Amino acid sequence: MHWILLISLCLNSVNVPVEENGSAGNTTPPAKVAAPSSPRRGPGEETKARPTPARRTAAAALALVPGVLVAGGGHWILGDTPGAKKIAVLKGAGLATFVVGFLPILYSNASDKVMHASYPVVIGGFGLFAIATLADLYGAVFSGRPPGTAPAFVPSLELEQHWMHVSDDQFAYDQFWHVGLTGRLGGARLRGDFFHSPTDGNTRMSVEAAWRFLGPRTRTAVDPGPEPNPSRDGSFLELSAGLIRHEFLPERFLVTTPECFLLGRMDLRHMHPSLGGSFAELGAGWGMEFTDFRDVDGRLDRSQLLLFQVAYGMYLGSGERTGEVKLFYDHRHDDWAGGAQGVLGFFGLRGRFYFSRHWGVDWLAEHGTATRVMLGVVFRY
Amino acid sequence: MKLFRFLLYISLLSIIGCGDGPGQRADFDETIGSAAAGDTQLSVRDGLALVEVMEAGRLDLWLSAPTQEITFTTGPFAVPDWDLTLRNAPADSVLSIVTGDATAVEVTTGLPTEKHWRLRLPPDAVTTVHIAPPDAWLAGPVRIAMLSDIQEAMSQVQDMFARINDDPSIRFVLSAGDITDNGSTEEYDRFRRELRGLHVPFYATCGNHDVSIGDMIWHRQLGRHSFHFNFKGAAFTLADSADATIDPKVYRWLDAWLDDAQDRWHLFITHLPPVDPNGVRNGSFSSRREAAKLISALARGAVDLAVFGHIHTHVAYTLGGIECHISGGGGGWPMRWDGLARHFLTMDIDPVAQDHDVKVVEIP
Incomplete structure (x- = not known):
C-alpha cells in the first residue's frame, strides 16, 4: 500500500489549476469538498474552499494509517463529514459481515458444515471493508479534481494481444503470448482467450458467455462524440459462465474448469460526490476443477473453487480517450499467480486505456505465490 | 483470546510470506x-x-x-x-x-x-x-503410528503416547507437523521433554505453526524439515510444506527420492494437503497448479499412501489415484461436529505385498 501513499504525495505536490466550476475544457463539476475550518459557511460556499496540499497529504496518510482500522479518517481531515460517515457505515457493514461469517468458522474450527455458508460471507465482508478503505483514500487524494468518466460506448468487438511473463519458480514457463476476442450484442457477451508459452508448451484456452442484466450495452449507430459526459454510468451487473482448459505438458496434467460468476460494478459517485470517477466491483462465483493426471488411469480428480473478486478502480480520461485502472483482490488459487498465502488469493493491478476510438493499451500485474505481468494492445469496434 | 491468536497467526504468516521461509529451511536441511x-x-x-x-x-x-x-x-x-x-x-x-x-x-x-x-x-x-534395529534391512510387515497437530493440546499428549506405548508392535511415530502452537523454543523444549514419555521414536516434518515465529528453531531442535529414509523394505518421505508450498530445492530432492522408491511401497507425508477435499475452505497449497504438479509427480513415482495434517479432523480421499488421509487429530483446535475425538492413525504396512491398512485410533 505504500505506493498509493507515494502517488498521493506526488499528486498533491503538483498544484493543479482547477476552475471553480471545473477544469478548462472540461464541463465536469468538481466534487463538493467542505472546508473544515468554516463550519458556519452557507451551502453554496462550501465548494469554494479547497484543501491545501498539506491537508490533502495528511488526509491520504490518515486514510491509510490508521485508516485501515479507523473509518473515514481521510474525508474527516478534509472536513467532509458526510463522506466520512458514509465510509464509516460501509466499513462497519464490512466488518460486521466479516465477523458474522467468521464466528461460525472460529467456533467450529473450520468445520465442513459451516464453510460453504460462512466463507463467502467472510470474504464479502472483507470486500466491503477493502472498498471503504480505498474509497477513503481515493476521496482524500482525488476529490475536487476533474474525475474521469465511464467509457463513451460499449464496443461490439474487442481484439487483444498481449505479451505475458509469469515468474513462478515452481514451473519452467515464463514467456507467453495471448490473444483474446470479445464480441457483444446488446447485453450478451462472448469471449475467448488463448495463452501459449513457447518455453514449455503450457497452453490455456477459455471461453466465456455472459449476460448483462444492468448497465451499459452495445448500441448501433451511436456516435459518442468527443465531449465527455459526466453523467455516463459504468455501473453494471453481469452473470457469466465459462470453461477453462489448461494443459501443463511437462508436468503431465490437464485441468478443465467450468465455472459461473456474478459480477457487479457501481460507480461510486452514487455513494458520495467526492468519489466521482471511481468505481467498486464485487463478484462471487463457483467453479469445479477436473484434473486429468496423464499417468493415472481412472476418473478425474474433482475440486471445488470458491470464486470471489473485489476491486476498486478509477476511470481515466473522457470522451473517446478513456480507460480505467483498478486495484483488485482475486480469491482464485488456480490462476497463474496462485494464492498469496494459504487461504488468501492474489492481488493485482489492471488497467486499460483507449487513446483513440479504436486502439488502446492494456496492462496487468498480479502477485500471489507467483508474479504475472501482461502488456498488450487492444482494438475495439 | 482465540480470535486474538488467530489474528496474530495471520499477521505472523503474512510476515513470513514476505521472506523465503521454505528456501531457507531447505538450506538449513x-x-x-x-x-x-x-x-x-x-x-x-x-x-x-x-x-x-x-x-x-x-x-x-x-x-x-x-x-x-x-x-x-x-x-x-x-x-x-x-x-x-x-x-x-x-x-x-x-x-x-x-x-x-x-x-x-x-x-x-x-x-x-x-x-x-x-x-x-x-x-x-x-x-x-x-x-x-536388527530387522531394519529385512523387508517385512511393520506397524507405525501417525500423529499431527498437537499444538495447544501438548499438555494432554501423554495419554496419546500411553495409548501408542500400549501397542508394542508400533515401531515409530510419524508426524505431519504442527507439533507446537507457535514454534517457540520453550514449546520445542517442552515437547522434547514430553517425548521422554513415548517409548518409540517420533519423526516429523514441520507445520505452519511450527515455523510461525521463524525458521531458526526447528532444525536446531529436531533436525531436517524434509527427509527420506527406508525401513523394512518400505520408503518414507517427509516434505516441508509449512508455507503452503514446497521449495523447488525440495522438489529436486523429491524427484530423487521417488526414483529411489519407485519399486517399493512408499509413504509420503507433508503438512498441508495439496488439495483440500473441501475446495471452498482451501486449507491447502496456495497454488492449485503446484498442488497438481506435486500430485502428478507422486502418481508418476508410484507413491502408495499420502498423509497430511493441518485440517483438524480425519478425512480419507484420493488424489491422482493415491490413497490419502488427512489426520490433524492431535488435539489442537479440534474440529467440531465431525464425530471424532482426538485421534492418531495406525498404519499396517506390508512392503512385500505392497499393501497397507490405515486405522483411526480415537482417544476420548
Whole structure:
C-alpha cells in the first residue's frame, strides 16, 4: 500500500489549476469538498474552499494509517463529514459481515458444515471493508479534481494481444503470448482467450458467455462524440459462465474448469460526490476443477473453487480517450499467480486505456505465490 | 483470546510470506548431519541426524530416522575415545561397524529412546557405523503410528503416547507437523521433554505453526524439515510444506527420492494437503497448479499412501489415484461436529505385498 501513499504525495505536490466550476475544457463539476475550518459557511460556499496540499497529504496518510482500522479518517481531515460517515457505515457493514461469517468458522474450527455458508460471507465482508478503505483514500487524494468518466460506448468487438511473463519458480514457463476476442450484442457477451508459452508448451484456452442484466450495452449507430459526459454510468451487473482448459505438458496434467460468476460494478459517485470517477466491483462465483493426471488411469480428480473478486478502480480520461485502472483482490488459487498465502488469493493491478476510438493499451500485474505481468494492445469496434 | 491468536497467526504468516521461509529451511536441511571437533569429522548419511553436541570425546545426536549410517574421519591427532549418545532412537537399535577398526561398547540408559555407546576410533582412518534395529534391512510387515497437530493440546499428549506405548508392535511415530502452537523454543523444549514419555521414536516434518515465529528453531531442535529414509523394505518421505508450498530445492530432492522408491511401497507425508477435499475452505497449497504438479509427480513415482495434517479432523480421499488421509487429530483446535475425538492413525504396512491398512485410533 505504500505506493498509493507515494502517488498521493506526488499528486498533491503538483498544484493543479482547477476552475471553480471545473477544469478548462472540461464541463465536469468538481466534487463538493467542505472546508473544515468554516463550519458556519452557507451551502453554496462550501465548494469554494479547497484543501491545501498539506491537508490533502495528511488526509491520504490518515486514510491509510490508521485508516485501515479507523473509518473515514481521510474525508474527516478534509472536513467532509458526510463522506466520512458514509465510509464509516460501509466499513462497519464490512466488518460486521466479516465477523458474522467468521464466528461460525472460529467456533467450529473450520468445520465442513459451516464453510460453504460462512466463507463467502467472510470474504464479502472483507470486500466491503477493502472498498471503504480505498474509497477513503481515493476521496482524500482525488476529490475536487476533474474525475474521469465511464467509457463513451460499449464496443461490439474487442481484439487483444498481449505479451505475458509469469515468474513462478515452481514451473519452467515464463514467456507467453495471448490473444483474446470479445464480441457483444446488446447485453450478451462472448469471449475467448488463448495463452501459449513457447518455453514449455503450457497452453490455456477459455471461453466465456455472459449476460448483462444492468448497465451499459452495445448500441448501433451511436456516435459518442468527443465531449465527455459526466453523467455516463459504468455501473453494471453481469452473470457469466465459462470453461477453462489448461494443459501443463511437462508436468503431465490437464485441468478443465467450468465455472459461473456474478459480477457487479457501481460507480461510486452514487455513494458520495467526492468519489466521482471511481468505481467498486464485487463478484462471487463457483467453479469445479477436473484434473486429468496423464499417468493415472481412472476418473478425474474433482475440486471445488470458491470464486470471489473485489476491486476498486478509477476511470481515466473522457470522451473517446478513456480507460480505467483498478486495484483488485482475486480469491482464485488456480490462476497463474496462485494464492498469496494459504487461504488468501492474489492481488493485482489492471488497467486499460483507449487513446483513440479504436486502439488502446492494456496492462496487468498480479502477485500471489507467483508474479504475472501482461502488456498488450487492444482494438475495439 | 482465540480470535486474538488467530489474528496474530495471520499477521505472523503474512510476515513470513514476505521472506523465503521454505528456501531457507531447505538450506538449513543441507547443513544437518555434518560437524567436526578437533581432528575428527562426522558425516551422517542424508542428514538423518541432528548433531546436538560434538566436542572432544562427546557426540550427541537427535535422530530423524530409525536407520543411520555415520562416518567418522579421523586425523593423526584425533581424540580416540568418544561417548556417543543417540536420542529419539529405536529401543532395539544396535551399532555395527561397517568399515574400520573401531570398537563400540553399549552402555545402558534409562530411557527407551536414548541409546549410549563408548566408541574407540583409530587415528588416520575412516570409520563407518550403522545404527538400526536388527530387522531394519529385512523387508517385512511393520506397524507405525501417525500423529499431527498437537499444538495447544501438548499438555494432554501423554495419554496419546500411553495409548501408542500400549501397542508394542508400533515401531515409530510419524508426524505431519504442527507439533507446537507457535514454534517457540520453550514449546520445542517442552515437547522434547514430553517425548521422554513415548517409548518409540517420533519423526516429523514441520507445520505452519511450527515455523510461525521463524525458521531458526526447528532444525536446531529436531533436525531436517524434509527427509527420506527406508525401513523394512518400505520408503518414507517427509516434505516441508509449512508455507503452503514446497521449495523447488525440495522438489529436486523429491524427484530423487521417488526414483529411489519407485519399486517399493512408499509413504509420503507433508503438512498441508495439496488439495483440500473441501475446495471452498482451501486449507491447502496456495497454488492449485503446484498442488497438481506435486500430485502428478507422486502418481508418476508410484507413491502408495499420502498423509497430511493441518485440517483438524480425519478425512480419507484420493488424489491422482493415491490413497490419502488427512489426520490433524492431535488435539489442537479440534474440529467440531465431525464425530471424532482426538485421534492418531495406525498404519499396517506390508512392503512385500505392497499393501497397507490405515486405522483411526480415537482417544476420548
